[in-house]
Structure formats: structure tokens, C-alpha cells
Amino acid sequence: MTSSTTTEESSSSSSTETTQISESHSEIPVPIETRRNIVGTWKQENQTLTVQSDGTWQLTGEINSSGTLTVAADFEDTQLLKLYGFNENIDGIGTYFIANFNQDSTKMGFGYLGQFNRLGNVTEVNLSTDVFQNDIQTTPVDFNTTILGTWTIKEGTEFHNTWNYNPDGTFETFSQGRGQAMTGEYRVKQLNGNWVDVTYTFDEDGQSYTSLYLIENGMMIENHFEDIKIVRNV
Structure with a gap:
């Protein structure tokens, strides 16, 4: 996975399609004041x-x-925001939240924290482009079936590990058993259905492995490990 292309690919996709997807991530958008304004x-x-x-929260x-926060996805009425400092128990890797705004950014659904109402009026001040990730996702995706974001093992094993999948094809994972974070690169190959x-591929030792998952309804189910519940941090 190169950092200049999308993290998800189809086995039947052509080189033309890959170029088009790459171009959709190449420009950092500046949202207008009445849409997707979390400031x-x-x-x-x-x-x-x-x-x-400046992204402080x-x-x-x-x-x-x-x-602080960074923006990983920005499309329609949705932003995917990576909050650093929210969870101090995962070695600083950050936690993704999906923010859904109404048309004039006076109401916002903020992940599992629920619905928020804006105090005061929307101003022309929006997030600085400095807090937008380099390979930001601007093409709309269904977060019920895409890997981008934060996933945590909730049950089925003794240790509840956390994984962050970034749009540039990098990942961070916090191993509860080891008590530390690891980083690396990931590549997604789309198969039939979801x-x-x-x-x-891990940065630490260069080791690679491939896992087969079913991603649907905000859950990742690994083949042959169906009892392990991996849940998206919405």
C-alpha cells in the first residue's frame, strides 16, 4: 500500500480507476462555514x-x-476526526470519532457520545487546513462497511486490543497484553460482498500477515474467530 492511493482496492479495478481514486484524495478541502463546522x-x-x-478540544x-484532533475524512455532512488525549490508556495512538452535522452545523451527532447542540452562532472560523491529514478521505464511504477508523475487541478474548486504520494506509494498534502500541502499514483487498x-506489515520487525474479515453493521468478524467481537468506535 502506497501512501498516495486509497487504502481499499478491488481485485478487478483498473489502473485508470486507481488513478481517479488517488486524485480524489489529493486536495485538502476547506469546508464552507455552514457545513461540517465543528469549531x-x-x-x-x-x-x-x-x-x-487549531484542532485543540x-x-x-x-x-x-x-x-488535539486531526481530520481523516471530510464529505457531505460527515467528518472522521481523530482525537488525541481522549483515551489515555492506549499509548497515545488516538481515537476516531464520526461526526455527523445537520445542514447549518447547529446540531451534531458525535459518535457514541450522542447528539450535541451548538451554543451560539456558527462563525466563519473553521478548522485550519493544518489539522487535515495528508491523504484525507473525500469520497463518501459507508462507515458500516469500511475499515477506516478505530476498532476495539470488546469480547471473546482476555485482552481488548485497539486498532486505528488511517486513510493513508498506515495503522496503529494498542496491545493490551503488551501494554504498548505498534505501527505499520495495511492493504485492503475487496472480495465478494463485505x-x-x-x-x-509491522514497522517493528517487518513481519506481514493477512486476515480475512467480514465488515458489516459496524462490526469486523475475522474468519475462523467468529466469537471475537471487534466493534467500530462510532
Whole structure:
């Protein structure tokens, strides 16, 4: 997987199709003020989220945390945001959240944290392009069936490992058993239906292996390990 192309490929895709997909990721978009504007203060019953244009953010209320963010996907009414500092127990690899906005960015669904309402008016200030990842995903995808984002093993094993799949074909994983993070590159080969082959190559030792998954309804099911529940962090 090269960093200049999309992380997902079809076994029947032509070189022309690959070029077109690559071009869709080549330009960093600047969202207009009335769409996908997370900058400002957001409120729900027991939680307040404040985001600055430089990507710094703060949560106060039932959850108290702060840090920085980057943008991994930006299309239609959706952004995929990688928050650093939200979960301090995964060795700093960050946690992806899917943010869904209404048309004028006055309401936002923010992953499992739920619905937020904007406090005050939307301003012309938006996120700086400096916080947009280099190979940002601008082509719409269905997050129920795509690998991009954060996935965590919730049950079926003693250790609940976390995986981040970035749009540039890199990954980070936190091994709860080892207590540390590892990095590498991944490549996705689309098979029939929602089945995919994912090939991992680790930076630490250069070792590679391939796993077969079914991705649907926000879950990854590994072939022959169906009892292990791998769930998307929405």
C-alpha cells in the first residue's frame, strides 16, 4: 500500500480507476462555514465540547479530557476526526470519532457520545487546513462497511486490543497484553460482498500477515474467530 492511493482496492479495478481514486484524495478541502463546522462550543445534558480552529478540544462534564484532533475524512455532512488525549490508556495512538452535522452545523451527532447542540452562532472560523491529514478521505464511504477508523475487541478474548486504520494506509494498534502500541502499514483487498483481505506489515520487525474479515453493521468478524467481537468506535 502506497501512501498516495486509497487504502481499499478491488481485485478487478483498473489502473485508470486507481488513478481517479488517488486524485480524489489529493486536495485538502476547506469546508464552507455552514457545513461540517465543528469549531465552537457544543452542549448536551451532561457534557460540553469546545473545539478551536487549531484542532485543540476540551470535554467537560461526565467526561473530562482534552487534547488535539486531526481530520481523516471530510464529505457531505460527515467528518472522521481523530482525537488525541481522549483515551489515555492506549499509548497515545488516538481515537476516531464520526461526526455527523445537520445542514447549518447547529446540531451534531458525535459518535457514541450522542447528539450535541451548538451554543451560539456558527462563525466563519473553521478548522485550519493544518489539522487535515495528508491523504484525507473525500469520497463518501459507508462507515458500516469500511475499515477506516478505530476498532476495539470488546469480547471473546482476555485482552481488548485497539486498532486505528488511517486513510493513508498506515495503522496503529494498542496491545493490551503488551501494554504498548505498534505501527505499520495495511492493504485492503475487496472480495465478494463485505468480505475483505487485510494484509498487515509491522514497522517493528517487518513481519506481514493477512486476515480475512467480514465488515458489516459496524462490526469486523475475522474468519475462523467468529466469537471475537471487534466493534467500530462510532
